[in-house]
Amino acid sequence: MSDNAPKVASVADLFAVAYRIEADAVERYDLLADQMETHNNPELVAVFRDLSRAEGIHRDEIRRMAGGIDVVALAPAVANWSRGDSPEEADLAEAHYLMTPWHALKLALAGEERALAFFTSIVETTKDPIIKKMAEQFVEEEAEHVNLVHRLLRKHPRPAASWSSDQDPPIPQE
Amino acid sequence: MSTAEMRLACKPADYTSDIKPIWCPGCGDYHVLMSFTRAFAQLALPTENIVVVSGIGCSSRMPAYMNCYGFHGVHGRSLALAAGLKVSRPELTVVVASGDGDGYSIGGNHFLHACRRNIDMTYVVMDNHIYGMTKGQPSPTTEPEFDTALSPGGTGLRPFHPLVIALASGANFIARCFSGEPNGTASVLVEAIQHPGFSFVEILSPCVTFRPDEKKWKNLVHPAPVAPTNDAAKAARRIMTDDGFNIGILYRGDRKPYQPPNGSLSCELSELEKDFEL
Numbered sequence: 001m002s003d004n005a006p007k008v009a010s011v012a013d014l015f016a017v018a019y020r021i022e023a024d025a026v027e028r029y030d031l032l033a034d035q036m037e038t039h040n041n042p043e044l045v046a047v048f049r050d051l052s053r054a055e056g057i058h059r060d061e062i063r064r065m066a067g068g069i070d071v072v073a074l075a076p077a078v079a080n081w082s083r084g085d086s087p088e089e090a091d092l093a094e095a096h097y098l099m100t101p102w103h104a105l106k107l108a109l110a111g112e113e114r115a116l117a118f119f120t121s122i123v124e125t126t127k128d129p130i131i132k133k134m135a136e137q138f139v140e141e142e143a144e145h146v147n148l149v150h151r152l153l154r155k156h157p158r159p160a161a162s163w164s165s166d167q168d169p170p171i172p173q174e
Numbered sequence: 175m176s177t178a179e180m181r182l183a184c185k186p187a188d189y190t191s192d193i194k195p196i197w198c199p200g201c202g203d204y205h206v207l208m209s210f211t212r213a214f215a216q217l218a219l220p221t222e223n224i225v226v227v228s229g230i231g232c233s234s235r236m237p238a239y240m241n242c243y244g245f246h247g248v249h250g251r252s253l254a255l256a257a258g259l260k261v262s263r264p265e266l267t268v269v270v271a272s273g274d275g276d277g278y279s280i281g282g283n284h285f286l287h288a289c290r291r292n293i294d295m296t297y298v299v300m301d302n303h304i305y306g307m308t309k310g311q312p313s314p315t316t317e318p319e320f321d322t323a324l325s326p327g328g329t330g331l332r333p334f335h336p337l338v339i340a341l342a343s344g345a346n347f348i349a350r351c352f353s354g355e356p357n358g359t360a361s362v363l364v365e366a367i368q369h370p371g372f373s374f375v376e377i378l379s380p381c382v383t384f385r386p387d388e389k390k391w392k393n394l395v396h397p398a399p400v401a402p403t404n405d406a407a408k409a410a411r412r413i414m415t416d417d418g419f420n421i422g423i424l425y426r427g428d429r430k431p432y433q434p435p436n437g438s439l440s441c442e443l444s445e446l447e448k449d450f451e452l
Contacts, residue, residue, distance in 0.1 A: 082358070082361075092199075093202070170383050
């Protein structure tokens, strides 16, 4: 696990971190959807809102699974990444006003793969059998998400190289 | 409620306004906004005690997107506005948001003298080496070989070096951040706000529209190799010899901040009116 990642010392920490990962992903997809709305790319608004909704379902499921653990209250204290974003946050720097569903799904795939790697690293490094068992469950879920995004990508093939060409581009002006 | 509990109770979303940013998708300023709200939450600052002052430009839209007091001022004059505010209302946390055009060209003179005065406030410049809002003119930090229709053959001008200039002019805290590291930037902002005197934080914030080449910055930035110093001569040498991508706190001075001669200068409007009576 990278030194940037939060320390998972208990099952409660694990749930809080898992909750935070999904909650951050929801916020990030909503932000990207807002950006696309501002820049009149309705197709991408729909894609990012769908991704947000999917992550929201997963977030709520983790909260339900956590039972008596108040993950909402615990997350700000234990689930912090010292640098960069949390694993499932799509890279804002890769956004473009003319991006296509393929680009959005590639961002989503990268996020799911980072989350998968994160939970895998917990499975591989924890000495606590209960944390390990729970983290294995998260690994399976993230693997399912990776597979799902791969399937979605088959429906949205890579766009032509000219995808970013704009008939009225923002050009330097005096 | 303890301080730690208060910090946990404050969320970055508490400092975000309902207005949606209109920056270009991919713009570094989205991350800077996140860094601001995370820093305010970490400090558990009451929203009514924060004022974000700005000038003109993409980065200067920042106050609209934050849930606190804001002043979207005139081009290049944000530091003058902020200095007046901080001197008259020293209990407020005053943060200034600017860009390399607004801050180093139009507001260049204010920058020098704000550093000299060392008033206790934080100056954040989002540097993308271009005038983005007005569509791509070279700014003071643009590289001399930047060759476009507006600067055929490049500007041929030596870029402005804001960190060295801030140091030479008397800034009491100097840091460089990268927008793509919002947590690291938030931590630096927390320290900048807490440090007494004039804190200057330059944030490399790519303009993906007019400087798409700046996307590579995320691969170029790296942590500063040594801990910050309070020795200005040492800091000057380090900053002058780095590659421009050292990230972190580079100088932490111990100069006493400016204080008005008799404490706060605030007075009643009616008293001021008497001074101007004919």
